[in-house]
Amino acid sequence: MEFSSKLLERAVNEMSQLPGIGKRTALRLVLFMLRQPKDQTIALSEALKTMRNEVKFCKSCHNISDIELCEICSNPNRKEEIICVVEDIKDVMAIENTSSFKGLYHVLGGKISPIDGIGPHDLNIDSLINKIKEGKVKELIFALSPTMEGDTTNFYIYRQIQDYKVFTSTIARGISVGDELEYADEITLGRSIVNRIPFENSIKN
Amino acid sequence: MEFSSKLLERAVNEMSQLPGIGKRTALRLVLFMLRQPKDQTIALSEALKTMRNEVKFCKSCHNISDIELCEICSNPNRKEEIICVVEDIKDVMAIENTSSFKGLYHVLGGKISPIDGIGPHDLNIDSLINKIKEGKVKELIFALSPTMEGDTTNFYIYRQIQDYKVFTSTIARGISVGDELEYADEITLGRSIVNRIPFENSIKN
Numbered sequence: 001m002e003f004s005s006k007l008l009e010r011a012v013n014e015m016s017q018l019p020g021i022g023k024r025t026a027l028r029l030v031l032f033m034l035r036q037p038k039d040q041t042i043a044l045s046e047a048l049k050t051m052r053n054e055v056k057f058c059k060s061c062h063n064i065s066d067i068e069l070c071e072i073c074s075n076p077n078r079k080e081e082i083i084c085v086v087e088d089i090k091d092v093m094a095i096e097n098t099s100s101f102k103g104l105y106h107v108l109g110g111k112i113s114p115i116d117g118i119g120p121h122d123l124n125i126d127s128l129i130n131k132i133k134e135g136k137v138k139e140l141i142f143a144l145s146p147t148m149e150g151d152t153t154n155f156y157i158y159r160q161i162q163d164y165k166v167f168t169s170t171i172a173r174g175i176s177v178g179d180e181l182e183y184a185d186e187i188t189l190g191r192s193i194v195n196r197i198p199f200e201n202s203i204k205n
Numbered sequence: 206m207e208f209s210s211k212l213l214e215r216a217v218n219e220m221s222q223l224p225g226i227g228k229r230t231a232l233r234l235v236l237f238m239l240r241q242p243k244d245q246t247i248a249l250s251e252a253l254k255t256m257r258n259e260v261k262f263c264k265s266c267h268n269i270s271d272i273e274l275c276e277i278c279s280n281p282n283r284k285e286e287i288i289c290v291v292e293d294i295k296d297v298m299a300i301e302n303t304s305s306f307k308g309l310y311h312v313l314g315g316k317i318s319p320i321d322g323i324g325p326h327d328l329n330i331d332s333l334i335n336k337i338k339e340g341k342v343k344e345l346i347f348a349l350s351p352t353m354e355g356d357t358t359n360f361y362i363y364r365q366i367q368d369y370k371v372f373t374s375t376i377a378r379g380i381s382v383g384d385e386l387e388y389a390d391e392i393t394l395g396r397s398i399v400n401r402i403p404f405e406n407s408i409k410n
Contacts, residue, residue, distance in 0.1 A: 002301050004276060004294070005269045011256040014249040018234050029223050031295065033257060034269070041257035044219040045250045051216040052238060052246035064210045064239070071209060089209070090236065096207050 001027070062107040062124045064089045072096075072104060079103045081138040085128065085157065087111055087150070091143060103141075106131070111149035112156055120156055132161045142170040172197075206232070267312040267329045269294045277301075277309060284308045286343040290333065290362065292316055292355070296348060308346075311336070316354035317361055325361055337366045347375040377402075 001023055003009035008030065015026035033041045057063065058070035065071070072078060072092075082103030086092055092105050108123045131137055140161070144150035158168060174192035175184050184192075206228055208214035213235065220231035238246045262268065263275035270276070277283060277297075287308030291297055297310050313328045336342055345366070349355035363373060379397035380389050389397075 002298060004263075004297070005260055005271045007252075007256040007260050007271055008269055011252045014252040017245065017249070019237050020230075021234075025225075027295065029226075030253075030256070031293070032224050033253065034260065038257055040222065041253055044222070045254040045257075047212075047216045047219040048235075048238065048246055049250040051212040051235070052243055052250075055210055055212050055239065058209075064213055066210045066212055088236070090232065092209070093207060 057107075060127075061105045062109060062127070063092050063105060077102070081136060082141065083128075083131065083137055083139070084141040084143050085154075086143050087145065095143065103139075108144075108153065111144060111147070112153045113149045123153075125157060125160070128157065129160050132164050132166055135164070137166055139167045139169065142168065146173055262312075265332075266310045267314060267332070268297050268310060282307070286341060287346065288333075288336065288342055288344070289346040289348050291348050292350065300348065308344075313349075313358065316349060316352070317358045318354045328358070330362060330365070333362065334365050337369050337371055340369075342371055344372045344374065347373065351378060 001012075003012070011030045012023060012026045015021055015029055016023050021029070033044075054066075056065050056068065058065040058073055059068055060073045061070060063070045063072065067074075079102055083106050084095065084101060084103055085106050085108060086095070087108055087110060089107055092107060095101050095105075106124070106128050108125065108128075110118055110123055112118060112120055112123065132140070140157075142154045142157070144153055154170065161168070172195065173188060174195070175181065175188065181189065206217075208217070216235045217228060217231045220226055220234055221228050226234070238249075259271075261270050261273065263270040263278055264273055265278045266275060268275045268277065272279075284307050288311050289300065289306060289308055290311050290313060291300070292313055292315060294312055297312060300306050300310075311329070311333050313330065313333075315323055315328050317323060317325055317328065337345070345362075347359045347362070349358055359375065366373070377400065378393060379400070380386065380393065386394065
C-alpha cells in the first residue's frame with residue numbers, strides 16, 4: 001500500500017496492530033476519522049491514552065478498576081465467603097449481567113497453557129491460594145472455559161488447596177436453554193445426563 | 206454492558222463510534238491494548254491525534270498530503286494535461302498501485318447524492334472547473350464508481366465543462382480479467398460488447 005502522507009501511514013500502521021484489523025480496515029477507519037469533526041478523534045486518542053496510563057487492577061480480585069479495591073470487592077452486600085474464579089474481566093462482566101451471583105470474583109488473567117508459554121506463575125494464582133489459606137473462603141466456583149487449558153488450570157488450583165477446608169464447584173455444563181437436544185454434541189449431552197438435577201430445582205429459576 | 210471502570214467504559218465508547226466496530230469488538234480491542242506494553246497504546250493514541258491535527262490536503266488535487274502540493278502534483282514526470290477524477294483518496298491509492306496512469310488526479314471528496322444531502326458545492330468541483338478554464342487540461346478521465354450517484358456526478362461535471370476544449374473519457378467497464386463470461390451480469394456483459402476494442406489493443410498490455 002502506497003501512502004501519500006507519512007502521518008496517514010503511521011496512523012494506519014498503528015491501527016492495524018490491533019487484532020482482527022488489517023491494513024484495509026485500518027485505512028477505512030482512519031479515513032472515517034478524517035471526515036468526522038476533529039474533536040472526535042482527539043477524544044478517542046485521549047480516552048485510550050488516559051485509560052492505558054491510569055487504569056488500575058483491584059488489589060484483591062485483579063478485576064479492572066479505577067480504585068484500589070473494586071466496587072464488587074468493597075460492596076458489603078456481597079458474600080465474601082464465595083469466590084468465583086474466572087479467566088478475564090470479560091467473564092466478570094458476563095456473570096454480573098446475569099445477576100445470578102452475589103459472591104466475589106478472582107480474575108486469573110489467563111489459563112495455564114504450556115504451548116503459549118503461560119505457566120501458573122504468570123497468572124494471579126498465588127493471591128488466590130493466600131485467600132484460601134486465610135480461611136475466610138467457604139466455596140470456590142471454577143468458571144473457566146471447558147477447554148484443555150481451563151481444565152488444567154482448575155486442576156492445578158484444586159491440588160494446591162485440597163488440604164484446606166473449602167468446597168469447590170464448577171459451573172454446570174449442559175444443554176443451553178432454548179437449544180434442541182438433537183443438535184447438542186454428545187459430550188455436553190452425556191454430561192447433562194450424568195449431572196442431572198432434581199426436577200424441583202430446575203423450576204426454581 | 207456494565208463496566209467496573211469509567212476509564213475503560215470511556216475508551217470502549219469512543220472506539221465503538223468507529224464504523225463497523227460495536228461495543229463487543231471495542232471491548233476486545235481495548236482489553237488487547239491493556240495486555241500489550243503501555244508504549245504501544247501511547248503510540249497509537251499519538252499517531253491518531255497527530256494525523257488528525259496535522260494532515261493536509263493537496264491545494265491542487267485535494268489528495269491527502271503532508272505538504273502543500275502533493276508528491277504526485279509536484280512530480281515533473283507526471284503529465285499535467287491528463288486529469289483523473291476520483292471520489293476519494295482510496296481510489297488514488299488503488300490506481301497508483303496499478304502503475305498504469307501517469308497523469309494527475311482530482312479528488313472530489315464524494316459523489317453528488319441528494320438523498321445524503323450532498324450537493325455539488327459540498328465537493329471539490331469548482332476547483333476542477335477552474336483547472337479546465339485555465340486551458341492546460343486536454344483530457345479528463347472520470348473514474349467514479351458506476352452507480353447512480355457516480356453517473357450523476359460525472360454528468361454534472363460534464364455539463365459544466367462542455368464549452369471548453371477538453372476530451373472526456375470514463376474508465377472501461379467490462380468483464381474482469383480472469384472472470385467467467387457465464388457469471389457476468391448482463392449490463393456489464395452488454396457494455397463490454399458494445400464498447401469492444403480492436404484485438405491488437407487488447408494484447409498490448
